Structure formats: structure tokens, C-alpha cells
Amino acid sequence: MHTIIIGGGVIGMTTALELRRRGVEVTLIEKGSLGKECSWGNCGLICPSHIYPLAVPGAVTKVMKLMLSKDAPVAMPLRWNPRLWGFLTRFTMRCNAKDAKQAALAKYSLLAKAESSWTEFFADETIDPEFERKGGLFIYRTQKGLDGLRGEAEELTRDFGQHWKMLDEKQLLTLEPGIKPGSSVGAWVCEEDTHLRPDVLMQQLAAALVTRGVKVLDNTEVASLRREAGKIVAVETVNGQSIQGDTFVLATGAWAPKLEETVGARLDIQPGKGYSITMPQPKKGPVLPMIFNEDKVAVTPFKTGYRLGSTMEFAGYDTSFNDKRIGYIVRTAQRYLLEATAEPVQEKWWGWRPMTPDGLPFIGWAPASANLFINSGHNMEGLTLGAISGRLAAQVISGQTAEIDLAPFKVGRKI
């Protein structure tokens, strides 16, 4: 069997490697360079703590408030874009307790295997992308904010077996001396969260593809999929190449809707643009990964560097770079940290998160093309879910039974 994978981000590459391990011949097609889009400059958090989707009760009011602040970390378009406004409407309709809980339960089935699937993957491929098990801090500058997470932290401890603990400011400063005294009231810590360095992982995955004998066609953009009698027979590239295969995988992240014509269902995915800045570790910088939860900025100290990241811009496929977003990220980090930055800046970056209204990815066969598998739409957790999503896709495509129920991630589900 020959499988053609479109998209060389974390999802496409893990799917390719898992299929090769099962004896499948694989060709991976990437329009640019492997791993250089959203999977590259993200914050590297493997975060089972992110069980709830963004669409929860009160989310719309919170977003509106954030948008009104001077340095808004969230932005929406004023232009008319029917597809985006439809997406935002469906998102809004899901901001209720019932839908949020249903999505959380589905997401948890993937998140529960996030870390173990990665550590098994690293062992199988003998790679080491600076994986560290240090937990994750959720830091608050107001008591109201800190107390506001209590209900969820208690629920995740009670119902999902996670280990959450609240720290007052003194306990926080003892655990993480990189925090500026007086800048926060305390934090929640989730022991289950871990992290790695995504750009290092991308380079190691790309090398593993070669070692495993995956045929890689980079700088090759797929223009369309050719369907005959309810099956895809080939992909057509923008250069006029036609590449045939037995099964096909769409792992194009935020770009997935652009190739949805043969899917037979809407791939309700919108790019959610985020930014990051990477540099060496500041001398008195933090040692633990953390999120300033009221300001939506994440800080990840890697073994060989340090990254700040944030913001969510819904502006369609807008490729402009807005340096003000980086300014917001740096200023926020400076507010909380003794030493928030270091020279030289190695990279200022943006990427499109593949967002869905219900916060769940699409993992399953396309309704209208029997041999087309979709593995796209991993929202803010594509790095976290990379190994398990690749494994699930490979299990189904190679005829094994998926190790978890994939019904909640069905393509064409009602959102």
C-alpha cells in the first residue's frame, strides 16, 4: 500500500513515521520546508491540562474584554468574511456548559495519551527534542483570577485524575525565583504538563523521515485531489505533476479547508494567528514553563534556549507580521519576570493555529472519498497531540483498530 500525505507539519510527519513503522510505503508532500509552519515556533508545551476547549460559558464576554484592552492579545476582523463569521457564530453557540463538557471529555481521550505517546515515539525513533517533565504554572496577578480557576482545577483533579495545586505568592517565589516579587498573587501548578523544543523536534522528525525511507517532496504544493468513482486516485501539484497512491492523508493544518472539495463535508477550520520570540535564557530567567493566564502569554525555558509566545488573531489567511504583537508579549513578560529577555533575539515568528469551533480536531475518513483520511484542526494543542494523532491515523489507515473511539473527531460531525 502506498500512502500520500499532504502537509509536513508535526501531524503529517508523525503520521508518516507511524505508517512506515507499519510497513506502508509513504510519500509526504510539503509546499514549503518540512516543519517550518505552525509546528515550528510554538511554545512547546505538552499540556494535558488544556482539557476544556476555548468555547466555554463566558468565553465571548472574556474575549470582548480582552479585545478592549490597549494591548489586546486577541483580535477579530472587521471585514466581512462569511466563512470566518460562520465559524465565530458556531463557536459562540457552543459557549455553554453542556457542549464544553462534551468537548472536554472527547479531548481528554486524546490528552490522556499525549505524554506517553510522545515518550514512546522518542524511544522508537531514538530522538531527544529536549523533552522535560517539570509541570506547568498558571500565574495570576489578581486574587479573583486565581480563585476563578479553582473550580476547574478541582474538577480536573477529581474527575480526570490530574494533580493540581494552588500556590500563594510566597510558595510561588520559592518554587520559581524568576518571578518578580509583587507582580502576582500566586499560581496553580499542574504536574502533568511537560514540554520540549518544537523547532528541534521538527528537525529531528525530518531527519527520521529520511532514515525510515519516507519519500519527501518538499517545495511541492498540492493544488487539488483527483477523484474517480468515490475514491481519490491522485494529487495534482501546482507544477502540473500528478502523484498516484492508494490512500491519501490531509494533514495541512490551517490550510485544510483549501483542499476540502473532495472531502464531502465542511472542514470548519480557521487560522488563529499567534506570535513568538526566541532567544537565549536570561541569566535570572525562569526555570519552569508558565502561562500568565489573565494576559495569555506563555514562557518556555528550553534546555538550549527560551521562548515567549501568545496572541490569537482571527484575520483569515493574512500573512502580515505585526511587530506590536511581539511588543505586547515582551512587555507582559517583563511585568511578571525579574529578567524577561536576553540578547541576541534568535527568531521573531508567527504561525496559524488550525482552530475549530468545538476545539476538537478532525481525525477520520472523508465522507465523500473512501480512501482520503483527514488529520487536521488540532487547535492550540497540535504539538501536544502530535504523537497520538499520528498513531491513530496510522492504526486506521493500516487496518488496525484505533486505540480510542474516534467518533467525536468524525469528519462531517455536527458543530
Ligand SMILES: Cc1cc2nc3c(=O)[nH]c(=O)nc-3n(C[C@H](O)[C@H](O)[C@H](O)COP(=O)(O)OP(=O)(O)OC[C@H]3O[C@@H](n4cnc5c(N)ncnc54)[C@H](O)[C@@H]3O)c2cc1C
Ligand atoms: C504562538 C503559538 C503557540 C503555540 N503553542 C503550543 C503549545 O505550547 N502546545 C501545543 O500543543 N500547541 C501549540 N500551538 C499549536 C500548534 O503549533 C499547532 O496546533 C500545530 O503546530 C499544528 O500542526 P499541523 O501539522 O496540523 O500544522 P502545520 O505545522 O501548520 O503543518 C501543516 C503543513 O501543511 C503544509 N501545507 C498546507 N497546504 C499545503 C498544500 N496545498 N500542499 C502541500 N503542503 C501544504 C504547510 O506548508 C505546513 O507545513 C501553538 C501555536 C502558536 C501559533
